[in-house]
Amino acid sequence: MSNIDIMKRFLAARQNIDANAKALYQCLEYQRDDIDAVVLDMDNLSSIKTILESSELSYYLLDIENRIDGEKTNNLVLIYPNEQREIFFGLQDELSFGGRIVEYKDFSYSESMAMKDFLKAADVKYIASADNDGKIKFMASEKDEEIIAAALRNVQDEIPGNEDYFISKNICWGHAIEQASNVINYDGGPAFIGREGGTGGIKLDEYGAVVMTTKGSRFISRNSKDFDRKVVNAILNDIDGASAPVKVFYGDIVNDIAGDMTRRAAKENVKIMTKKQALSELELESLPDFLEIGKMLEDVDGYSEQKKEALYSLTRMVICREQTLEDIKEYKxxxxxxxxxxxxxxxxxxxxxxxxxxxxxxxxxxxxxxxxxxxx
Structure with missing residues (x-):
């Protein structure tokens, strides 16, 4: 017997005492529509029932018992007709949070990061998103209003005396988001966006983005789902764009900066050499200057693979550190x-x-x- 047949028999047995069970049974019996199933939080059962009872959704709640390695768990499953999906979507956030949703708006990026730490510490469930003006908003359950108010007071108490820290973080984040948009949409050839000190970066071309740091590397294909979002996250997190100013380069110089940042290297999870490793490999005592790096790059074809990697690593450091962002420098x-x-x-x-x-x-x-x- 198929799962659909089992569900039909279950609903049929209850259709005379439950109108929702009857509606769902008819959906299956007459193939009028499919049924969607969603797993909900069992701890919010009372609130979920209240929300559903006041809605127009035709639904049935199932308490399904699972046994994994001898341990019993219970899952709360909501089933409803596919044709009522829009009604469900209108209830989705409230069902997820187990009650009415409250919105908190107008956080700067730095304020939102501090806020997240407090909410995570209190195990508060929330959704954070950015508005069109770059401000961050939070959505959370009404039942957590007291905790959120306390978290908000803590964030506000942290700002006096630390204004420069909050402003600097906001400026770096805004700069990173702006540069992310530029490099993602650039169609004039390869682009490179690097960590402030040059010890990591992202090379973008028509095929995608190679992300490489001293911890490893990976490739993000242009054809992958949410390519833009993945690159933005890499800029903010992998190369610290959320905390320090990123450096951007376009055109032929990218081949000198990122000659080793290939899809093959990403597939092999190649790590960028640290400054100490690269200097040792090239038998140098300190970072060369811009002109010295240029002369070394002219002879790169004669280098061993190890020395090439060392040279490209030092080139990124020299060129990224050479570039001064005056508008951001004063806020560092x-x-x-x-x-x-x-x-x-x-x-x-x-x-x-x-x-x-x-x-x-x-x-x-x-x-x-x-x-x-x-x-x-």
Whole structure:
């Protein structure tokens, strides 16, 4: 007996006592339409029932028991006619959160990142998205309003005395988003967008994007789903565009900067050499200047593969560090100031977790991250 037949028999047995079961049975019996099934959060059962009872959706809730490795789990499954999908979509957020949704708007990027840390510490479920004006908004359940209000107060308390940190992060993020749009839509040849210190970058061409850092590499095809979103995420996260100004180059110079950043290298998960490794490979004591790098690139065909990788790694570092972004430079925050803010923020987040959640959050050591990024 097929799953459809089992479902028809189940609904048929209940159609005389439940109008929704009858409607769903008829959908299957007369093949008027398919039935959609969605797994919901069993912990929100009471709220889900209240939401569904006041809706126009023809539905049935199933409590399905599973046994995996001897352990029993229960899944709450909502079934409804496919023809009523629009009605379901109108209820989807409320069903997911188990109640009425409240929207919180007008967060800057830096404020939203601090806010996320507090909400995660309290295990609050939320959806964050960007408005057309670049402001971030949060959606969360009405039942979490008290926690969210407390998180918001914490973020507001962090800003005085740390204005430069918040402004710098917003400017870097805005710059990264703008440059991401430019390189993704550039059709005049290859483009390269690099980490501030040149120890990682992304090469884009008509085939896609090669992302390469000291941790590894990967290829994002132009034909892949959500190509733009994946590249933006790589710029913000893999090359730290959300925290430091990225550097962008177009045209022939990209071949000198990223000659080793190929799809084959990405397939093999090749790692970019660190500054120390590259200097050692080329038997140099310090970074060469722009003219010295140019002369070395003229002889690159005579280099071994290892030395080529070292030269390209140093070239990215020299050229990225040579490029000065005057509009952003004046807003740059020192490593010490970043560390000071992060230590204060981590302390407040962990105190928040003790009050509203169950887990300790480790935000990270900025000084160590800076060392990894610039490899100085």
């Amino acid at each position: 925050v020192s490593k010490a100031d970043k560390q000071k803010y992060m230590e204060m923020h981590e302390e407040k987040v962990n105190a928040f977790a003790e009050k509203f959640g169950e887990k300790e959050i480790l935000i990270g050591d900025i000084s160590k991250e800076e060392e990894r990024r610039d490899d100085r």
